Amino acid sequence: MHIAEGFLPVGHAVGWTAVSMPFFAHGIYRLRCVLRRYPNSRLLLATSAAFIFVLSALKLPSITGSSSHPTGVGLGTVLFGPSVMAPLGTMVLLFQALLLAHGGLTTLGANAFSMAIAGPCVASWVFGVSRKCRASLMVAAFLAGTMGDWATYLTTAAQLALAFPDAAGGFAGSFVKFGSVFAITQIPLAIVEGLVTALVVDLLISYSRPELVELSFIKEPPDEELADCNGSRSPDHCAPCHGP
Amino acid sequence: MAVALLTIAPLAMVHNVRFQGADNAARDLIGAINPGYRPWLSQVWVPPSAEVEGLLFTLQAVLGALLVGYFFGVCKARSDKEKEI
Numbered sequence: 389m390h391i392a393e394g395f396l397p398v399g400h401a402v403g404w405t406a407v408s409m410p411f412f413a414h415g416i417y418r419l420r421c422v423l424r425r426y427p428n429s430r431l432l433l434a435t436s437a438a439f440i441f442v443l444s445a446l447k448l449p450s451i452t453g454s455s456s457h458p459t460g461v462g463l464g465t466v467l468f469g470p471s472v473m474a475p476l477g478t479m480v481l482l483f484q485a486l487l488l489a490h491g492g493l494t495t496l497g498a499n500a501f502s503m504a505i506a507g508p509c510v511a512s513w514v515f516g517v518s519r520k521c522r523a524s525l526m527v528a529a530f531l532a533g534t535m536g537d538w539a540t541y542l543t544t545a546a547q548l549a550l551a552f553p554d555a556a557g558g559f560a561g562s563f564v565k566f567g568s569v570f571a572i573t574q575i576p577l578a579i580v581e582g583l584v585t586a587l588v589v590d591l592l593i594s595y596s597r598p599e600l601v602e603l604s605f606i607k608e609p610p611d612e613e614l615a616d617c618n619g620s621r622s623p624d625h626c627a628p629c630h631g632p
Numbered sequence: 633m634a635v636a637l638l639t640i641a642p643l644a645m646v647h648n649v650r651f652q653g654a655d656n657a658a659r660d661l662i663g664a665i666n667p668g669y670r671p672w673l674s675q676v677w678v679p680p681s682a683e684v685e686g687l688l689f690t691l692q693a694v695l696g697a698l699l700v701g702y703f704f705g706v707c708k709a710r711s712d713k714e715k716e717i
Binding site: 389390391392393394395397398431432434435437438439440441442443444445446447448449450451452453454455456483484485486487488489490492493494544548552553554555562565566569570573574576577579580583584587591595596 | 677
């Protein structure tokens with residue numbers, strides 16, 4: 389989803405940067421709140437950022453015969469909320485723009501909007517809706533990871549279509565063209581991202597209960613229930629599934 | 633399992649393509665839609681070769697994976713300790 393350096397007209401580059409700025413600033417503010425409020429979850433926050441680092445470095449082949457990469461923003465979104473992801477995602481994009489010639493400084497605003505703002509917002513919304521529909525944490529995390537990833541690429545397609553409307557079809561015609569490059573390629577990769585996100589959430593539930601409880605991602609079962617878990621019932625039964 | 637399958641399957645299923653980056657495909661499409669467009673700025677710095685680019689991408693993934701691994705190591709140690717008590 390990286391729009392290459394100089395590949396957005398000046399007006400669009402400036403515009404997207406201006407749009408992304410307030411989200412970025414709010415994200416920094418939220419980041420400080422999170423660090424102050426959940427001091428024990430700092431390492432988990434760093435891990436969510438590291439998760440973006442790993443996933444966005446992996447270019448995976450897709451059925452359309454081209455390669456693309458997941459975004460990794462779904463995990464941090466479901467744990468810490470979407471606003472925190474704006475600075476974290478932008479940091480990764482800046483690294484890639486400066487050292488990997490992927491994306492660019494002029495297109496950083498547009499790329500940050502798609503990956504660090506639009507993707508997390510959609511992921512957060514999907515997570516909330518799936519939890520309301522009584523989906524388990526794993527299923528909700530899968531859907532959030534998948535849809536957040538896909539939404540990122542749809543946003544990029546829309547950004548490019550806005551900048552380069554088709555001579556015949558206008559914005560819609562161009563959106564279909566860019567969409568066919570990004571969105572279809574991304575379907576299997578988005579599913580991969582969803583699966584990996586759900587996998588990590590599952591690992592966190594098994595190994596990182598104190599942090600998740602602190603974030604009220606899960607609720608600690610009362611002691612009697614814990615005692616029950618040591619008995620004959622399966623541990624699954626006791627895994628609390630009350631969302632935030 | 634499913635993750636590995638989804639990643640490897642395209643390599644086996646689709647032949648005679650180079651799995652070029654979708655970002656580059658989009659760049660080509662810009663050229664097709666608006667042939668007159670010239671990027672007004674080029675990259676600040678470009679890795680000197682595909683190998684060096686690969687190295688930097690690996691470095692990015694390794695740094696991330698290292699931290700993720702460290703976190704789960706800390707958690708595992710903590711839960712083992714709790715079990716001992």
